[in-house]
Amino acid sequence: MKVGVLYSGGKDSSIMAVILKRMGFTVELLTANFGVYDSYISASKSAEALNFPHNVLNLDKNILKKTVDIIVEDGFPNNGIKYIHSKAIEEIATIYPIIADGSRRDDKTPKLDKDQIRSLEDRNNVQYINLHGFGFRTIETIASDLFEISYEKSYKKSSSDYEVEIRSLIEEEGYLSKDFFPEHHQSRVIGFK
Amino acid sequence: MKVGVLYSGGKDSSIMAVILKRMGFTVELLTANFGVYDSYISASKSAEALNFPHNVLNLDKNILKKTVDIIVEDGFPNNGIKYIHSKAIEEIATIYPIIADGSRRDDKTPKLDKDQIRSLEDRNNVQYINLHGFGFRTIETIASDLFEISYEKSYKKSSSDYEVEIRSLIEEEGYLSKDFFPEHHQSRVIGFK
Numbered sequence: 404m405k406v407g408v409l410y411s412g413g414k415d416s417s418i419m420a421v422i423l424k425r426m427g428f429t430v431e432l433l434t435a436n437f438g439v440y441d442s443y444i445s446a447s448k449s450a451e452a453l454n455f456p457h458n459v460l461n462l463d464k465n466i467l468k469k470t471v472d473i474i475v476e477d478g479f480p481n482n483g484i485k486y487i488h489s490k491a492i493e494e495i496a497t498i499y500p501i502i503a504d505g506s507r508r509d510d511k512t513p514k515l516d517k518d519q520i521r522s523l524e525d526r527n528n529v530q531y532i533n534l535h536g537f538g539f540r541t542i543e544t545i546a547s548d549l550f551e552i553s554y555e556k557s558y559k560k561s562s563s564d565y566e567v568e569i570r571s572l573i574e575e576e577g578y579l580s581k582d583f584f585p586e587h588h589q590s591r592v593i594g595f596k
Numbered sequence: 597m598k599v600g601v602l603y604s605g606g607k608d609s610s611i612m613a614v615i616l617k618r619m620g621f622t623v624e625l626l627t628a629n630f631g632v633y634d635s636y637i638s639a640s641k642s643a644e645a646l647n648f649p650h651n652v653l654n655l656d657k658n659i660l661k662k663t664v665d666i667i668v669e670d671g672f673p674n675n676g677i678k679y680i681h682s683k684a685i686e687e688i689a690t691i692y693p694i695i696a697d698g699s700r701r702d703d704k705t706p707k708l709d710k711d712q713i714r715s716l717e718d719r720n721n722v723q724y725i726n727l728h729g730f731g732f733r734t735i736e737t738i739a740s741d742l743f744e745i746s747y748e749k750s751y752k753k754s755s756s757d758y759e760v761e762i763r764s765l766i767e768e769e770g771y772l773s774k775d776f777f778p779e780h781h782q783s784r785v786i787g788f789k
Contacts, residue, residue: 404737404741418619422618422619426611426614426618426738427738501737508710508713508728517701520701520731524731530733530734531731532729532730532734533729534729535701535728535729536726536727536728536729537725537729538717538723538724538725540717540723541725544597544723545619545620548620549620
């Protein structure tokens with residue numbers, strides 16, 4: 404059973420990948436990229452450290468442009484992140500029969516609701532799996548038990564979140580990315596304990 | 597990390613138990629019983645076949661009585677099942693720091709919504725885990741890959757669902773349980789493949 408997991412190198416998507424592997428799936432990790440910045444490098448290092456095959460999911464730069472438009476229009480990132488994530492999920496649904504991401508119970512965004520999940524599964528004849536059964540504290544518990552983790556200020560070299568390329572394009576368009584993304588610390592999985 | 601898993605011997609709660617064990621938790625399985633019928637025996641056999649420790653969670657018969665009242669009043673079981681499950685979950689939340697059940701994404705009942713989960717976790721200072729990240733088809737995929745399963749008509753000896761004792765008490769009270777529970781096939785995990 405092959406499963407494609409949208410992967411950022413963070414705790415959530417790393418736990419999703421490990422659960423699926425330990426339950427017998429053949430796991431392949433995929434990190435979205437829109438050709439603006441090589442933000443997938445961090446995730447590819449995490450994937451290698453955890454012994455998972457990793458590929459870059461090359462997506463149309465226009466998706467990133469529309470994401471930036473949404474965020475600049477809104478003044479905050481939630482709807483833009485939701486949009487870009489749904490596009491990435493739709494893309495891997497055309498490639499793998501089973502797909503997954505690391506969204507958890509208390510995530511606000513990116514998150515597919517129940518109707519979106521049903522639609523995604525039915526239109527593409529895929530199965531979609533995520534971490535909605537796990538809350539923040541449980542993810543922390545599992546991650547600290549399983550992984551070596553580095554915590555760094557969110558910046559380009561330590562993250563493969565959508566945020567990296569979104570911020571790059573926002574800056575290219577003459578805005579200040581810090582007006583839309585508050586500074587926060589980024590955790591990255593750097594290996595098993 | 598010790599976790600108490602509400603366990604029926606079915607596919608869902610068996611998969612939840614296996615995921616948690618494979619992620620490093622010390623798993624203990626618990627089957628609710630209200631003193632009306634020894635419905636836990638089927639689950640204890642499944643637990644043994646999967647090499648998990650298993651205990652009976654003895655609960656107040658008045659919970660079962662109220663459940664039957666709700667179901668007879670409604671004419672259908674959903675709200676009653678929701679009630680009895682929430683009582684069982686509340687009980688194990690007083691015993692274990694981390695608790696889990698096998699409810700999955702497309703279950704209608706028993707299922708805690710997001711607000712109920714937050715309340716459960718905050719009031720009891722526990723972490724609650726379930727299978728909301730997995731849909732029906734994925735559960736079937738995993739179960740058929742992992743487990744030997746027996747399929748039988750739902751009857752007393754092959755199930756440890758709440759339904760068994762509810763039906764017993766409904767009959768004791770002079771009703772026909774088939775007026776409330778449609779006949780359906782019951783799957784039970786009888787070992788690993």
